[in-house]
Amino acid sequence: MSLGGYAGKLLRVNLTTGKIWSEPWTPEEMRLYVGGVGLGAKILYDEVGPRVNWDHRDNRLILATGPLAGLPVWGTGGLTVVTRGAMTNGATSTQANGFFGACLKFSGYDAIVIQGQAPRWAYLYINDDVVDLRDARHLLGKDTWETQDALSAEHGLSGHQLSVYSIGPAGENLVRFAAIQGDYGHVASKNGCGAVMGKKRLKAVCIVRGTRALAAADPRGVIQAADDIAHDLKTDPSARSLYEWGTLPAVVGLYKMGVLPIKNYTTNLAPPNVNMADWEGPKLRQGFDHRGHQCSACGMHHCHMQVIPKGKHKGELVDEPEYEGWSGAGWAIGCTDPTAVAWLNTRIDRACVDVNEFGWLCGWVMEGIEKGFITKAQLGFDLGWGDAEGANRLLQMISHRKGFGDLLAEGVKRAAEKLGGAAQDAAIYTVKGASPRGHDHRARWDEMLDTCTASTGTLESGIPVHVTEVGLPPRINPFNGEEVARQVAGILGRRHFEDSLGACIFTTRTRLENMCRALSAATGWNYTVTESVSFGRRTAAILRAFNLRCGIGPDVEYPSKRYGSTPTDGPAKGQAVGEQWEKMLDTWYGLVGYDRKTGKPKPETLKKLGLDWLLKDLWGKKR
Numbered sequence: 001m002s003l004g005g006y007a008g009k010l011l012r013v014n015l016t017t018g019k020i021w022s023e024p025w026t027p028e029e030m031r032l033y034v035g036g037v038g039l040g041a042k043i044l045y046d047e048v049g050p051r052v053n054w055d056h057r058d059n060r061l062i063l064a065t066g067p068l069a070g071l072p073v074w075g076t077g078g079l080t081v082v083t084r085g086a087m088t089n090g091a092t093s094t095q096a097n098g099f100f101g102a103c104l105k106f107s108g109y110d111a112i113v114i115q116g117q118a119p120r121w122a123y124l125y126i127n128d129d130v131v132d133l134r135d136a137r138h139l140l141g142k143d144t145w146e147t148q149d150a151l152s153a154e155h156g157l158s159g160h161q162l163s164v165y166s167i168g169p170a171g172e173n174l175v176r177f178a179a180i181q182g183d184y185g186h187v188a189s190k191n192g193c194g195a196v197m198g199k200k201r202l203k204a205v206c207i208v209r210g211t212r213a214l215a216a217a218d219p220r221g222v223i224q225a226a227d228d229i230a231h232d233l234k235t236d237p238s239a240r241s242l243y244e245w246g247t248l249p250a251v252v253g254l255y256k257m258g259v260l261p262i263k264n265y266t267t268n269l270a271p272p273n274v275n276m277a278d279w280e281g282p283k284l285r286q287g288f289d290h291r292g293h294q295c296s297a298c299g300m301h302h303c304h305m306q307v308i309p310k311g312k313h314k315g316e317l318v319d320e321p322e323y324e325g326w327s328g329a330g331w332a333i334g335c336t337d338p339t340a341v342a343w344l345n346t347r348i349d350r351a352c353v354d355v356n357e358f359g360w361l362c363g364w365v366m367e368g369i370e371k372g373f374i375t376k377a378q379l380g381f382d383l384g385w386g387d388a389e390g391a392n393r394l395l396q397m398i399s400h401r402k403g404f405g406d407l408l409a410e411g412v413k414r415a416a417e418k419l420g421g422a423a424q425d426a427a428i429y430t431v432k433g434a435s436p437r438g439h440d441h442r443a444r445w446d447e448m449l450d451t452c453t454a455s456t457g458t459l460e461s462g463i464p465v466h467v468t469e470v471g472l473p474p475r476i477n478p479f480n481g482e483e484v485a486r487q488v489a490g491i492l493g494r495r496h497f498e499d500s501l502g503a504c505i506f507t508t509r510t511r512l513e514n515m516c517r518a519l520s521a522a523t524g525w526n527y528t529v530t531e532s533v534s535f536g537r538r539t540a541a542i543l544r545a546f547n548l549r550c551g552i553g554p555d556v557e558y559p560s561k562r563y564g565s566t567p568t569d570g571p572a573k574g575q576a577v578g579e580q581w582e583k584m585l586d587t588w589y590g591l592v593g594y595d596r597k598t599g600k601p602k603p604e605t606l607k608k609l610g611l612d613w614l615l616k617d618l619w620g621k622k623r
Contacts, residue, residue, distance in 0.1 A: 007108050008108075015115065016057060054085055054195070059200075065077075066503065070101070076102065086176040087177060095504075098186035099296045107208070108212045114202065120135070122136050127210075143351060144349065165180050171194035175194075190457045222518060222521040246302020252276055255276060257443055258567060258570040258572035259444050261439060263385060284326075295504060312389075316346075318346040319345070329358070330345075356437055380404060412427045414433075428560060436448070441559075442567050453585070460496070462505070469512050479575045482587050493533065503515070548598075
């Protein structure tokens with residue numbers, strides 16, 4: 001019998017040979033690695049060597065959930081994808097929600113570990129004890145929604161009876177920032193995980209909602225913790241608007257702070273004809289007919305489906321954009337028509353690329369056409385600011401690697417470096433190759449530092465929530481580099497803890513104490529806040545050791561010229577992150593216990609985290 005909260009088995013799939021098998025993992029391993037990214041990081045480190053690049057058949061694609069998935073805690077259908085990703089050629093941890101994690105647990109598994117490369121396109125089918133690889137050639141060319149529709153019809157299932165996570169044309173054609181999307185609008189988007197899936201010739205993973213019962217060690221305790229978490233989300237001033245409107249209020253909230261990215265970081269001011277009151281959360285939602293489409297066990301009021309109310313695409317069904325959709329498919333490319341943004345955001349999801357990277361890429365092309373460092377002849381058509389139809393044309397070129405789209409499919413960093421000069425100066429990326437989230441980090445230095453130092457291709461510490469729990473001040477000066485670095489270092493790994501539970505980050509905007517109570521009730525452990533912090537830092541150290549082994553070190557922990565530039569207008573005008581960057585890095589490295597020169601976790605840090613087994617790999621001998 002498995003430990004409470006766990007199915008107790010990992011599903012292994014070798015696409016090259018077609019072999020499929022399950023293996024148990026022990027309660028001791030569960031306590032050490034929990035699930036999600038914690039489990040995935042250990043498998044990645046153990047099984048993917050330095051010469052196994054993102055496109056090598058021996059790369060692993062790990063689809064994992066955690067011990068809260070399938071239990072009645074809000075938003076516990078979480079999926080974490082761990083692999084060696086195509087953007088940085090380093091470690092990847094990226095999350096999606098929906099119903100995949102719960103369906104996986106109900107099928108009797110905590111994670112799927114995929115290796116090899118299929119001889120022909122296939123999809124993985126899971127229906128309790130029936131697990132096999134099936135021909136997917138009839139699905140090629142279909143976008144993610146079409147793929148889910150086709151597999152639902154093929155298996156005679158509808159609604160949440162079936163969870164399908166697939167790649168679109170972008171993943172099939174190895175676009176470096178291809179994503180994995182499922183359940184109509186839930187996307188694991190970071191670091192080219194969809195390109196890894198495409199290289200493996202795996203079109204989809206299709207899971208029938210299983211029949212396995214899940215047990216909790218303390219069912220009453222799980223319900224009590226879940227109720228307290230829900231109460232926090234409904235009443236805490238920092239979370240209530242998220243409960244009511246999802247991430248929609250962030251558009252106006254971040255605009256007031258100078259964090260909303262506008263026209264490829266060329267300004268922080270809205271156009272004169274735009275009334276920001278029309279972008280308040282309630283206004284955005286009231287403009288569309290909509291219905292709920294929440295994730296497993298979730299009471300949050302977002303993840304809706306909508307109907308386009310007017311214009312060329314009137315009547316089309318779309319998924320309500322989250323904040324990063326309004327950003328990447330909207331403001332970053334100068335598009336301020338909410339209807340057009342909602343439509344384009346869904347086209348991006350269906351083609352299946354990272355909406356943030358697409359926003360940086362498309363905005364860069366639009367600026368290039370305007371300023372001449374990209375020509376109309378190169379692109380094949382004219383593309384001006386705010387042109388959603390033109391942006392979709394660009395998206396299709398990229399997804400199918402047609403014409404100039406073949407270069408753009410490599411992502412903004414590689415495309416900009418290829419063109420050089422003014423083109424490179426205008427591009428937004430990390431030197432490591434990762435895509436920033438959909439913010440103007442020149443007014444959010446904590447996220448810029450987190451993004452550049454992270455080992456996952458995206459944020460590693462995350463957004464500060466109830467930081468006094470871990471001994472940090474409740475507020476800092478966001479433009480004081482030392483204070484920023486102390487905060488980012490102080491919450492290093494918090495995201496890893498959350499992303500190992502099988503829970504959504506929006507429903508973990510509560511105290512760590514509550515999440516630890518839920519975990520303890522599910523498993524029977526006495527899991528403490530101190531242990532959660534140690535777990536997050538241990539996972540971060542494993543991922544950093546993996547990246548260092550891959551040749552990714554401190555020399556690439558920098559923003560590009562435009563990404564690290566100084567705003568010329570708006571609330572953060574004149575705030576120069578570049579002037580404080582080296583001091584920020586020095587402070588961060590000192591506080592997390594890593595060696596500034598080599599990037600390695602110091603021997604004493606490894607010993608404190610219980611990672612003595614990494615000493616020889618990192619330092620040449622045990623110390």
